[in-house]
Amino acid sequence: DAGVTQSPTHLIKTRGQHVTLRCSPISGHKSVSWYQQVLGQGPQFIFQYYEKEERGRGNFPDRFSARQFPNYSSELNVNALLLGDSALYLCASSLRSNTEAFFGQGTRLTVV
Amino acid sequence: GENVEQHPSTLSVQEGDSAVIKCTYSDSASNYFPWYKQELGKRPQLIIDIRSNVGEKKDQRIAVTLNKTAKHFSLHITETQPEDSAVYFCAASGDYGQNFVFGPGTRLSVLP
Numbered sequence: 001d002a003g004v005t006q007s008p009t010h011l012i013k014t015r016g017q018h019v020t021l022r023c024s025p026i027s028g029h030k031s032v033s034w035y036q037q038v039l040g041q042g043p044q045f046i047f048q049y050y051e052k053e054e055r056g057r058g059n060f061p062d063r064f065s066a067r068q069f070p071n072y073s074s075e076l077n078v079n080a081l082l083l084g085d086s087a088l089y090l091c092a093s094s095l096r097s098n099t100e101a102f103f104g105q106g107t108r109l110t111v112v
Numbered sequence: 113g114e115n116v117e118q119h120p121s122t123l124s125v126q127e128g129d130s131a132v133i134k135c136t137y138s139d140s141a142s143n144y145f146p147w148y149k150q151e152l153g154k155r156p157q158l159i160i161d162i163r164s165n166v167g168e169k170k171d172q173r174i175a176v177t178l179n180k181t182a183k184h185f186s187l188h189i190t191e192t193q194p195e196d197s198a199v200y201f202c203a204a205s206g207d208y209g210q211n212f213v214f215g216p217g218t219r220l221s222v223l224p
Contacts, residue, residue, distance in 0.1 A: 042203075
């Protein structure tokens with residue numbers, strides 16, 4: 001069991017740039033969610049996808065978008081990066097929409 | 113929307129003592145309550161969870177209790193060990209179980 005894998009692990013971007021983060025769920029898991037974790041705080045929900053359809057969206061601006069592919073992997077895209085977007089971005093997968101969720105190691109994004 | 117509060121924010125206990133972390137939630141429709149442990153620089157790891165049709169669940173030294181009427185749930189760790197030192201997050205979600213709302217976290221330190 002390879003677990004949830006995310007790439008890249010670390011990323012430095014400049015304000016105004018665009019970033020794409022990637023997530024591969026545990027084999028067989030069809031649900032993927034994205035969270036933003038600012039240092040010292042709990043993760044905040046951004047998106048959930050199940051069977052390639054968006055099932056939920058958190059309180060984030062339209063600069064944030066995501067999609068899920070036929071193999072259930074997922075991408076999170078952030079446009080027009082702001083300094084405040086600096087955070088650990090976590091992906092979580094689960095077998096179905098409302099079962100236990102397992103997190104990846106995250107992508108540490110730094111916007112300078 | 114859902115709001116999850118968590119107390120205390122920091123907790124220090126002597127090795128072998130018990131630790132209790134409490135969370136309250138606001139949305140009576142929430143029906144799934146996981147607890148995650150996050151060590152410094154690592155991914156959140158699911159340690160125990162409980163659904164709203166159950167009042168208590170135990171797994172070795174870890175137990176969770178849920179009071180639906182009062183809308184609060186608690187994590188109990190007995191016989192604490194130094195490796196229990198970490199940040200613990202509670203979360204709540206509804207039918208689409210991955211739209212977790214996390215508490216702000218509790219930093220637990222187990223002193224040898």
